[in-house]
Amino acid sequence: MTRPAPLRTARVAWRHSLRFRLALVYTLVALALISVIGLGVMTLLLRQMDTQFQTRLNERADSLAEAFVSRGQSLGKSPGGTGVYTMIVDEDGRVLAATPSLRQYEGAPFPFEGQATVQLGDFPARTTTRLLEGFGTLWVALPEEALLDARQSALNALLLALLTTPVLMLILGWWVGRRALADLGGAADLADRIDPTRSLAALPLPARQDEVHRLLAALNRLLVRIEAGQAREKQLLGQIVHELGAPLTVLKASLARATERTEDPEVLRAALVADELTFTTQDLMQLARGQLEMKVVWHFIPAATLRGRLDRLVPGTTFAGDWDGMILCDPDRLTQALRNLLANARRAAGTEGQVSVALCETSEHVTFRVRDSGPGLPPELGERIFDPFVSGSGSSGLGLSVARQIAALHGGTLVAGGARGGGTLPGEAVGGAQFTLTLPGAALGDDEEEEFGEEREAVASR
CATH class of the missing domain: 3.30.565.10 (Histidine kinase-like ATPase, C-terminal domain)
Structure with a gap:
């Protein structure tokens, strides 16, 4: 009756798992790509938005200048539309006229000389100027509120992508890796249960002939070579023990008869050495047979x-x-x-x-x-x-x-x-x-x- 020790399937900790490392690598690569591509796209988008904003400001300034010169419209009824700030500055740098929201500057020195961006209310405004023949200089300012909102929306979208993509990629990569490496994990569990003292079982091959298939096929060929080597070793040990057994038996019998006739210490020592050799051959036979064959x-x-x-x-x-x-x-x-x-x-x-x-x-x-x-x-x-x-x-x-x-x-x-x-x-x-x-x-x-x-x-x- 034998009592073999229970076999336990070794489980890999998540931090040492191949699929976790693959998922982590895919996540880092995806994060790097999204960061580079997102920053590039956002930079291009913001640059185009800035160009469009500047084009809009120039168009407003041109239309207002044409209206003042050609049609003589006042600032209060300018074709620039709502949200556009305008002032007319004379050659001495004094404000001659301004839109209703800037009337406090009329008659005073022009306060925004040389400034491309000024603070009007709660938002900054971008400015430009046009020369008016016979009037002086037309100053036009367009608030950047819409541009700032668009920039903030783009930054929020990029930040959301950078935060959610790694989590989703890690989960998706773990799931995909688990399915892709399921055959390898099953083979590892089976390999854990293989008893090397018995016939070595072949690992099941997946249907897909991918890298996992090649690895398991190579392992199966290795198991075949190991089993053949073990068989040759056992056969050689068995032959050695068989060849030693017969002369040792004769030697022990001769020494046993000699010890009965004499108490010579050398004879007694030779008998002990013969016993030692006998037990060594038994150990060799034990090794040749294998544990589970006992x-x-x-x-x-x-x-x-x-x-x-x-x-x-x-x-x-x-x-x-x-x-x-x-x-x-x-x-x-x-x-x-x-x-x-x-x-x-x-x-x-x-x-x-x-x-x-x-x-x-x-x-x-x-x-x-x-x-x-x-x-x-x-x-x-x-x-x-x-x-x-x-x-x-x-x-x-x-x-x-x-x-x-x-x-x-x-x-x-x-x-x-x-x-x-x-x-x-x-x-x-x-x-x-x-x-x-x-x-x-x-x-x-x-x-x-x-x-x-x-x-x-x-x-x-x-």
Whole structure:
């Protein structure tokens, strides 16, 4: 029975989203274009309006001058129309006549000499002059109220466009980007759910043969190459293990018979090396098969049985905690995982160092804590210590990777850390590294508890 960890689909934060960046870029480009084009159009429009206003002023001045000279009309009945201000200035610079709204200047010196724009009432007015034969000079002023209103309307329209366009473009760009990249997002979600230890699934291709289609097709070709490479690696590892298995079996049998006849330390050491090579080949086979190809056979065994196995495999290990209980596990796999941890600890601690494994059991968890008195874990490795062929103690680099796989198959975890302080239980090693393997507790119902109770009694009777 396997307990694979749940897969989670990674979601991209909005500030890191490709469609958000695209929408933001489109918005900034649109804002820049609207600003440049809007300012250009408004400048041209205002210039044309100013030209038209000046043309209108000149036409009013020409018509008024003609009316005074040819038809002798008075200022009060000038053909300039309402809203036009006029005055006649003599050669001495005095106002001879003015429109009713400017009568206060009659007989006084002309107050607006040389001014192209004057303030009349609440609005400025633009001025021009015409020579009148026999009268003097005609001064005409036209208020710029309509021109100012038109300018303000154009500025308001441009400001409204600059304020609303970025918001609309951002929303529209986000929506368009979401639809355009929907296939890519779906492929990313599927890729998150691909289990690399199984056959690699192909990503679905969109109907449109665009850049997204090309990208996903390239990824599919890459997945095919990865799967072929993995198959070749597994086949090669399997062949290596098969070639090593037969001579190692013969070597172990020969050394076992030799140890029965003699207690030569060199023979005992050779036997330990043979055991080490045997476990290394098992780790290689484990790597070749892959995690999900392992089968977990569950048994409810006494913890003392597991302790006896470990004591024989890694002599000199100190056992702490309570080993009188029962453990629900695959005995062979759990023995392999703990043996790998203890063997690494023994290499790190040396022949004179201390290696301990403590067992702590609760209703929720069963925890094995492996400590050693060695120099500790290299800080630069971090979580890479569990990657295949990465080692901090001079080993093959497979033991920790396999141990974590076995813990995951049991629904548990394996973490590494420092153990600079003393152990919390009597007999635990001080200093060095610490590996904590945690398995789920055996939560049994009444029927299961009775069944495993009978199995426990049968094991105890044997």
